[in-house]
Amino acid sequence: xxxxxxxxxxxxxxxxxxxxxxxxxxxxxxxxxxxxxxxxxxxxxxxxxxxxxxxxxxxxxxxxxxxxxxxxxxxxxxxxxxxxxxxxxxxxxxxxxxxxxxxxxxxxxxxxxxxxxxxxxxxxxxxxxxxxxxxxxxxxxxxxxxxxxxxxxxxxxxxxxxxxxxxxxxxxxxxxxxxxxxxxxxxxxxxxxxxxxxxxxxxxxxxxxxxxxxxxxxxxxxxxxxxxxxxxxxxxxxxxxxxxxxxxxxxxxxxxxxxxxxxxxxxxxxxxxxxxxxxxxxxxxxxxxxxxxxxxxxxxxxxxxxxxxxxxxxxxxxxxxxxxxxxxxxxxxxxxxxxxxxxxxxxxxxxxxxxxxxxxxxxxxxxxxxxxxxxxxxxxxxxxxxxxxxxxxxxxxxxxxxxxxxxxxxxxxxxxxxxxxxxxxxxxxxxxxxxxxxxxxxxxxxxxxxxxxxxx
Amino acid sequence: xxxxxxxxxxxxxxxxxxxxxxxxxxxxxxxxxxxxxxxxxxxxxxxxxxxxxxxxxxxxxxxxxxxxxxxxxxxxxxxxxxxxxxxxxxxxxxxxxxxxxxxxxxxxxxxxxxxxxxxxxxxxxxxxxxxxxxxxxxxxxxxxxxxxxxxxxxxxxxxxxxxxxxxxxxxxxxxxxxxxxxxxxxxxxxxxxxxxxxxxxxxxxxxxxxxxxxxxxxxxxxxxxxxxxxxxxxxxxxxxxxxxxxxxxxxxxxxxxxxxxxxxxxxxxxxxxxxxxxxxxxxxxxxxxxxxxxxx
Numbered sequence: 133x134x135x136x137x138x139x140x141x142x143x144x145x146x147x148x149x150x151x152x153x154x155x156x157x158x159x160x161x162x163x164x165x166x167x168x169x170x171x172x173x174x175x176x177x178x179x180x181x182x183x184x185x186x187x188x189x190x191x192x193x194x195x196x197x198x199x200x201x202x203x204x205x206x207x208x209x210x211x212x213x214x215x216x217x218x219x220x221x222x223x224x225x226x227x228x229x230x231x232x233x234x235x236x237x238x239x240x241x242x243x244x245x246x247x248x249x250x251x252x253x254x255x256x257x258x259x260x261x262x263x264x265x266x267x268x269x270x271x272x273x274x275x276x277x278x279x280x281x282x283x284x285x286x287x288x289x290x291x292x293x294x295x296x297x298x299x300x301x302x303x304x305x306x307x308x309x310x311x312x313x314x315x316x317x318x319x320x321x322x323x324x325x326x327x328x329x330x331x332x333x334x335x336x337x338x339x340x341x342x343x344x345x346x347x348x349x350x351x352x353x354x355x356x357x358x359x360x361x362x363x364x365x366x367x368x369x370x371x372x373x374x375x376x377x378x379x380x381x382x383x384x385x386x387x388x389x390x391x392x393x394x395x396x397x398x399x400x401x402x403x404x405x406x407x408x409x410x411x412x413x414x415x416x417x418x419x420x421x422x423x424x425x426x427x428x429x430x431x432x433x434x435x436x437x438x439x440x441x442x443x444x445x446x447x448x449x450x451x452x453x454x455x456x457x458x459x460x461x462x463x464x465x466x467x468x469x470x471x472x473x474x475x476x477x478x479x480x481x482x483x484x485x486x487x488x489x490x491x492x493x494x495x496x497x498x499x500x501x502x503x504x505x506x507x508x509x510x511x512x513x514x515x516x517x518x519x520x521x522x523x524x525x526x527x528x529x530x531x532x533x534x535x536x537x538x539x540x541x542x543x544x545x546x547x548x549x550x551x552x553x554x555x556x557x558x559x560x561x562x563x564x565x566x567x568x569x570x571x572x573x574x575x576x577x578x579x580x581x582x583x584x585x586x587x588x
Numbered sequence: 589x590x591x592x593x594x595x596x597x598x599x600x601x602x603x604x605x606x607x608x609x610x611x612x613x614x615x616x617x618x619x620x621x622x623x624x625x626x627x628x629x630x631x632x633x634x635x636x637x638x639x640x641x642x643x644x645x646x647x648x649x650x651x652x653x654x655x656x657x658x659x660x661x662x663x664x665x666x667x668x669x670x671x672x673x674x675x676x677x678x679x680x681x682x683x684x685x686x687x688x689x690x691x692x693x694x695x696x697x698x699x700x701x702x703x704x705x706x707x708x709x710x711x712x713x714x715x716x717x718x719x720x721x722x723x724x725x726x727x728x729x730x731x732x733x734x735x736x737x738x739x740x741x742x743x744x745x746x747x748x749x750x751x752x753x754x755x756x757x758x759x760x761x762x763x764x765x766x767x768x769x770x771x772x773x774x775x776x777x778x779x780x781x782x783x784x785x786x787x788x789x790x791x792x793x794x795x796x797x798x799x800x801x802x803x804x805x806x807x808x809x810x811x812x813x814x815x816x817x818x819x820x821x822x823x824x825x826x827x828x829x830x831x832x833x834x835x836x837x838x839x840x841x842x843x844x845x846x847x848x849x850x851x852x853x854x855x856x857x858x859x860x861x862x863x864x865x866x867x868x869x870x871x872x873x874x875x876x877x878x879x880x881x882x883x884x
Binding site (some may be wrong): 163305510544549 | 658667784785786795796839843852853855858
């Protein structure tokens with residue numbers, strides 16, 4: 133009887149406390165609730181020393197308080213929670229301490245995979261953020277499993293930062309952006325276009341379903357200015373069958389693009405190319421383009437960007453022009469007649485087979501030279517997209533326990549418009565009251581944050 | 589009547605049915621009246637349902653209203669708390685400024701190698717306050733300061749600030765506000781929002797040109813020193829500050845360049861209009877004390 137009574141009283145107390153807490157959350161929800169809250173779990177070791185617990189017990193106590201805080205956040209309907217579980221700097225700690233932490237992490241991840249109570253209840257999706265290659269294999273494997281297992285959930289998101297520092301994230305994002313740009317520039321498949329602008333325009337073309345029509349129109353406009361036989365060319369282009377142009381030519385076109393001709397014109401050239409317009413035509417048209425280039429280059433110089441490279445480019449131009457004229461002359465004989473279409477395609481095949489090897493070497497060198505003069509256009513949006521934390525919005529509140537006021541290389545990029553809160557309590561002591569105080573401060577500052585968000 | 593008889597016979601089978609038949613008989617109803625009564629009962633129930641719905645709606649609206657009122661009361665309490673805190677702090681800074689609290693005199697300024705100040709852009713337009721603040725900072729003994737405001741207001745107003753603090757005459761004594769002030773020099777750096785995120789994008793472009801020139805990636809991945817070098821090359825390099833003071837309404841670093849904020853201590857000083865010499869001294873003192881204990 134006695135134990136039953138206790139448990140009944142206990143349950144009543146517990147449920148009344150939880151009812152009060154829910155009531156408090158209802159009151160708080162009358163105002164704006166943050167979307168993304170981040171926690172730095174600092175002070176576990178100090179807690180263990182203070183209460184004379186064993187080594188590693190501080191982290192377990194910290195884990196308990198983390199679980200309850202996560203539960204409170206999800207009750208309040210805060211969608212994104214980030215936690216700083218392990219920094220790259222923490223690898224410098226004593227090896228057996230690092231191992232202890234890794235074991236704890238592994239244990240908790242596996243526990244989460246098995247039980248899945250909070251995960252299922254709140255529909256939590258888990259991400260492991262950071263340079264996961266620095267982790268041990270078993271931890272990394274468990275992390276990947278957890279990410280896969282919860283991938284279908286989307287109600288709340290938990291971002292666990294392990295082997296993470298903000299500077300490492302920034303460097304990684306820059307690296308990824310460079311890699312992507314490099315891949316775009318070296319795009320060998322016709323379906324891939326160099327530089328974002330071309331791909332945008334190509335995508336705009338795709339839905340229309342009539343690339344030839346559009347291209348011939350643009351051809352008209354463009355070539356008319358340069359040559360007199362442009363209209364004939366345009367018509368013949370429409371009539372000719374498309375065929376995959378050899379790789380070497382594509383590189384050449386890419387070179388043209390990269391040599392700094394204003395994007396508009398070059399996009400058109402590339403568009404024609406990539407829709408499979410025949411080999412010879414393009415060289416001819418490029419011939420025509422070459423004449424226009426000097427004028428347009430002057431415009432580019434007015435922007436003041438290519439001044440250094442001007443001389444280098446000019447010296448290269450003659451060689452390109454020579455090559456183009458070579459090809460163009462081969463074709464010119466045929467097209468004005470408009471009759472030898474079959475020959476044209478045959479010659480094209482010849483060219484594609486015979487000249488490809490010759491050309492590709494020259495073009496490769498030319499390509500390399502061009503790359504050095506490229507003005508790469510990695511934008512801020514590319515960097516942000518490639519960040520590890522790109523899956524979450526900017527941080528609204530960052531809570532660092534133990535009264536430290538540093539960010540310690542955590543989310544430096546994402547907290548630009550977020551409230552920083554440093555309660556003096558050690559992490560295992562952080563509880564509901566700290567969360568509520570942080571949210572109250574956030575609500576006080578919310579109008580200012582909104583204003584600043586619109587500005588930048 | 590015949591229907592009544594048949595109903596009665598049918599119902600005469602069991603006790604409850606007898607009761608029903610009995611009640612029917614007492615009420616002298618025929619079937620039509622029964623149906624009418626049922627209809628009436630139905631409409632009463634429906635009305636009751638509507639009324640309950642209305643009641644619930646009103647309750648939830650007033651419940652929301654009630655919650656809203658409670659929320660406002662809660663925030664009012666928080667505002668009162670901050671007001672009291674402000675009063676205590678201004679009293680304390682008055683004491684510090686008048687040298688009554690002497691513990692702050694033992695300030696070891698060499699621990700602060702590089703001080704950064706984040707100032708809210710709207711408040712930064714009051715140049716006189718900024719100059720006064722910088723004068724205090726210089727008086728305390730700080731040698732180099734980084735000034736940040738998100739919109740670049742301070743960058744645009746560089747000249748008067750530079751003129752005041754970077755003059756050629758080092759120890760000229762000038763009369764400012766009736767006090768003789770030793771003219772000190774500060775190394776100043778002006779930073780704005782573009783030197784943070786945009787600079788990283790430009791640095792990525794720089795690194796691309798440098799390392800991807802051969803059309804293929806060089807063997808190694810980028811490293812942090814390489815990124816630091818790239819940031820320096822494009823003009824957004826700069827030392828990492830030891831201490832960051834935020835003069836603004838919220839405790840937020842407003843987009844200070846992320847690369848330089850790694851291990852910087854961040855202290856919120858309140859709005860610029862309520863700045864005080866005492867709070868400045870206290871913040872710097874606390875920083876030096878903390879780092880005395882843990883070592884940097």
